[in-house]
Amino acid sequence: MKSINRYLNLLLTVPLIMLLAMNLWTEFFPELNSKLVFISTFIFSLSFQIFVWKRLGFKPKSKNDYFLTFCFFGGSILFTIGFFGPQTIWLGGNQGPALGILITGPIGLIFGGLLGYMMGEKNIQSKS
Numbered sequence: 001m002k003s004i005n006r007y008l009n010l011l012l013t014v015p016l017i018m019l020l021a022m023n024l025w026t027e028f029f030p031e032l033n034s035k036l037v038f039i040s041t042f043i044f045s046l047s048f049q050i051f052v053w054k055r056l057g058f059k060p061k062s063k064n065d066y067f068l069t070f071c072f073f074g075g076s077i078l079f080t081i082g083f084f085g086p087q088t089i090w091l092g093g094n095q096g097p098a099l100g101i102l103i104t105g106p107i108g109l110i111f112g113g114l115l116g117y118m119m120g121e122k123n124i125q126s127k128s
Helices: 003-030 034-056 063-089 098-128
Strands: none
Touching: 003 034, 003 063, 034 063, 063 098
């Protein structure tokens, strides 16, 4: 059950924190450049996700742990960039949700899974 909570954290933290932070930035500082808001909220949400992940104390023990961890991490990051990026950088751009759901999210899952598989192979073999 603990590992399910950790994976849900990886999947949901970055998009939700970024949405909240972007809404707060644009509400209180409407004169700021939209690119600056996007970059700053993305860095904030990513650092918050890493902080929470370390507080959960997860250490991958198997190849599957590495694979799932990197899949969710890569998928959530690229989904967030694809979902919120076009809306923020080009105001009035409505292609953001489709880009995040159909293109950048799955690409993040695939590349994250490949990276996780390679990291799992390397780390599991070096431990034995």
